[in-house]
Amino acid sequence: MFFLHNLERRVTLHPSYFGRNMHDLVTTKLVKDVEGTCSGDYYIIAIMDTFDLSEGRILPGSGLAEFTVRYRAVVWRPFKGEVVDAIVYTVNAHGFFAQAGPLRLFVSSHLIPDEIQYDANATPPQFTNNADMVIEPGTHVRVRIIGLRTEVGEMWAIGSINGDFLGCLQA
Amino acid sequence: MSKTIRLGNRLRYPITIVKLLKKPGDVVKRQEPLMQYSFKWMKTVGDSVRGETWEEEQTSIVNWDSPSDGDLKQWLIKEGQRIDKDGPCFNVKEACSHDIQFQGLCAICGKDMTEVNWAAEERDTARAPISMTHDLTNLTVSADQARRTENNLQERLLQSRKLSLVVDLDQTIIHACVDDTVGDWQKDPSNPNYESVKNVKSFQLDDGPAGVARSYWYYIKMRPGLEDFLKRVAEMYELHVYTMGTRAYAQSVARIVDPEQKLFGNRIISRDENQNVIAKSLQRLFPVSTNMVVIIDDRADVWPRNRHNLIKVLPYDFFKGIGDINSTFLPKRKDILPPAQPTEPVVVNGNGKSKAKDAAPENTAEEISEDTPVTQAQLEEQERELEKQMKDRPLQLLQEKQDKEDEEAAEKATVNSEDGDDTPPSSPPHQRHQVLRDDDTELEFLEQHLTQLHKAYFTEYDQQKFRRRGEDAASIPDVGPLLDNLKSKALRGVKVVLTGIIPNEISVERSEIGQQLISFGATILNRVNREVTHVVVNPQRLMTEKLKQALRIPTIKIVNPEWLAACFSQWAIADETPYLVHVDVSSWAGGRQSSNRISDAEETDDTIKGKRKDRTLRLKPKLNLVSESGETQELDDDSDDEGDSDASDGDDEDALLPDVIEDGQLSPVDGLKTFNWGSADAELDEFLASGSDDEDDDDDEGETQETEGVTDDEPTPSRKRKFEGEEGDTEGEVGTDSDRGSTAGEIAPKPWGQPKKLRRTQSIRGTSSLRNQYVSEDADVDGDGDSSLPTPQVTGDEEDVKLKDLHEAELEAELEAELLAEFNAAPDPVEVGGERDQDKG
Secondary structure (H helix, E strand, O other): EEEEEEEEEEEEEEHHHOOOOOHHHHHHHHHHOOOOOOOOOEEEEEEEEEEEEEEOEEOOOOEEEEEEEEEEEEEEEEOOOOEEEEEEEEOOOOOEEEEEOOOOEEEHHHHOOOOOOOEEHHHHHHEEOOOOOOOOOOOOOOEEEEEEEEEOOOOEEEEEEOOOOEEEOOO | OEEEOOOOOOOOOEEEEEEEOOOOOOOOOOOOOOEEEEEEEHHHEEEEEEEEEEEEEEEEEEEEOOOOEEEEEEEOOOOOOOEEEOOOOEEEOOOOOOOOOEEEEEEEOOOEEEOOOOOOOOHHHHHOOOOOOOOOEEEEEEEEHHHHHHHHHHHHHHOOOOOOEEEOOOOOOOOEOOOOOOHHHHOOOOOOHHHHHOOOOOEEEEOOOOHHHHHHHHEEEEEOOHHHHHHHOOOEHHHHHHOOOOOHHHHHHHHHHHOOOOOOOOEOOOHHOOOOOOOOOOOHHHOOOOOOOEEEEEEEEEOOHHHHEEEEEEEEEEOOOOOOOOOOOOOOOOOOOOOOOHHOOOOOHHHHHHHHOOOOOEEEOHHHHHHHHOHHHHHHHHHHHHHHHHHHOOHHHHHHHHHHHHHHHHHHOOOOOOOOOOOOOOOOOHHHHOOOOOOOOOHHHHHHHHHHHHHHHHHHHHHHHHHHHOOOOOOOOOHHHHHHHHHHOOOOOOOEEEEEOOOOOHHHHEHHHHHHHHHHEEEEOOOOOOOOOEEEEOOOOOOOOHHHHHHHHOOOOEHHHHHHHEEEHHOOOOHHHHHHOOOOHHHHHHHHHHHHHHHHHHHHHHOOOOOOOOHHHHHHHHHHHHHHHHHHHHHHHHHHHHHHHHOOHHHHHHHHOOOHHHHHOOOHHHHHHHHHHHHHHHHHHHHHHHHOOOHHHHHHHHHHHHHHHHHHOOOOHHHHHHHHHHHHHHHHHHHHHHHHHHHOOOOOOOOOOOOHHHHHHHHOOOOOOOHHHHHHHHHHHHHHHHOOOOOOOOHHHHHHHHHHHHHHHHHHHHHHHHHHHHHHHOOOHHHHHHHHHHHHO
């Protein structure tokens, strides 16, 4: 689920950048540092704006200036039970992997409807019900997240397409 | 699914069950108390300050908490029961068995498996310890799931009547290098290598070992016939790629080899997923059963656990001297031969085909107990290697060297012309002309073997199925024994003695060559006796005791290691003719033979294709190959070989004498007519000028001494006869040798070992064929006369020779005496006696 989230971060700036457009530089650096990262529970998708930029304080010893920036960002936090759209990127006998934006999902064969079976003879291998559902790399699927685990900078999820309106999107 | 939960090791046994808190059928949760038990323990009571303490037995009652979730099915313990040690406690039907886990998550229920719970002794992540997907390591499965998956796979394969084939990339189906010379050659049609490198593919990696690696162009040469090979094999086998390269590399190569991804699909596993940098394991892909899996790889030592499934392939060495660019992590491949001797000429000769000698290489599956993942240092090492290759451009160097030699060769009149290549007619070490030659035929043999194996497997499978009709196919045949069986027929009846090939400190049976020989059904003997059929010698170390013994027995074929390689490749007793080592009086002839053999070896590969028995067919190309005089010799060789097995008297001579000379006497003389004496003179001058011979000598000396030291006490009675034979044939030899020497354009002979003295003479005197022939002749004459001198130490003798080369004649005599002494003391009176009679007569 997407949120607008108020966040705070300390940005340091090298003395060579000190000058009139310092604040712009701080914002640029913030965007560069923060956008697209995963902070444990959520991904920071985009920074909307900064609404508070503190005065710079010179860090003793290094000469870098430290700014405390408070900013508003669009964050995405996947939840257990949430339904997301994803793109399949690997298929193997145990299930398939899909990517929902930055989040990697694994959908095991246990969580795929029984009629959709693994077909290793196809090139590339695919899950298919021999009708309209063909899951192979590149397929768009709708997946319900049933498990999530996070580590610093990374998240993994377990998905399921066992349910109404889940599975292949083109179908 | 029901699971049995045990009490665990942490309880203070013995315990007594006090009360069961849950009934069968109840839903239990983790950490929920399930029962109470009591245990007794000693407590120290009293006044510790005054020291008046004593122990008192206490009984405590404790709750036992459930280590897992699910439905309690059945208690396996009773109230009041006394339990002395860990044992089963109850059966539970678990909600989820966590069979598939992805990065610490159960892929079935979505629970976090990394949570550690004090109630459970075992971590949940341990339930799915097996990683069996090609391209991922963070997807793990339980043994049950692995079995299910594999059963499905086997069923599917059986239905389509296929097996699995795990294919190595580097030097098995392709050869890769990062030498930009290849790129330059590709753009330059005038380059002699242009034809060869024309269809070399190249790519750049988008990842790789950081930094510089990004800018490398990788040049990939597919083994000749690869496309068709894979296409046909893919009808019988499901193909997997298993390489020690990085993932990006493996995928790039797979794109080249299999652009449509029809052959390999996504069944590619690389070093990144292998979890072990020095060994490959089939269990990584097929954790349960490898019954239907065959491997083709050029290295056997990286498959320590799966030798039975392995078909070892001759390494494909297109870019000469490059080796395997992804093998820096692996233990060093050990060459079959010791490093070429420092003498320049020998090295030159050795170079041409040094990699082919490598054919049956890697002496031991050396167990390096290094199970660490790729370290930074290793990565850096690889990068250094690559960088070095980039900078040094070894191929260019090779070609330059080649060109230089070509020029030299051009000056000499040459008779030999090359086969269909567009290279100008040249001297026998023809691979010098273009460094890169595209003449590998291994895949044809390999396809035959694979087809054979596939057929054998499904014959066996059908039989088994027929036998146990009705029962479900509980067991399927194992490909390992079938493969072993097929292989073991290949060299059945061959009894081999290896000499000078495997370092003394390694036992023959444990060496790579030994293991292979045994797997092909050959018998390896440590001593030469009448049973022995082949002696494999190291052409660079001929003065071994075993060889001398072998010379005594006419039925023994003395071959060089390339013969082994050919046998291993063909799975049959390869025709020995091209590989025979002619240990004869004039080692010059041997030297010539050796160079000839090199070309033959390749020729054989080209032409044999299973018609091994049809000698005429096989020989035809050889006629083109060698000089006029050589032709006849070759043919004669063959006829001799055929006779060999009969162990007739004439063959007796063969072992001792150069059959070439004996039979081809006339033709070599004919060859003399066309012989360019000027070039021979030039050659002689050149050699006398070069001072490297002494070094050579020194080296030999050391080796000889070594071997002699080991086997000094063994008799060597065969010498005498040899000399006699020499005398008879000297004239023919002179002609032959000089002729050959010049045709070969060779500078120095590899000491083909012969009677020690002769080799000595040769290397000492320089290497012109003419010169040394005369020397040996002299020596013979002298040597025959005096035999009453005391027997000197062999090693001492050798040293003498080295020091005073001018007194050879005397030394000959000494040696002769020694031999005679040994001869008389020989333990085998019948054989020796017979020989003596012949001598006297």
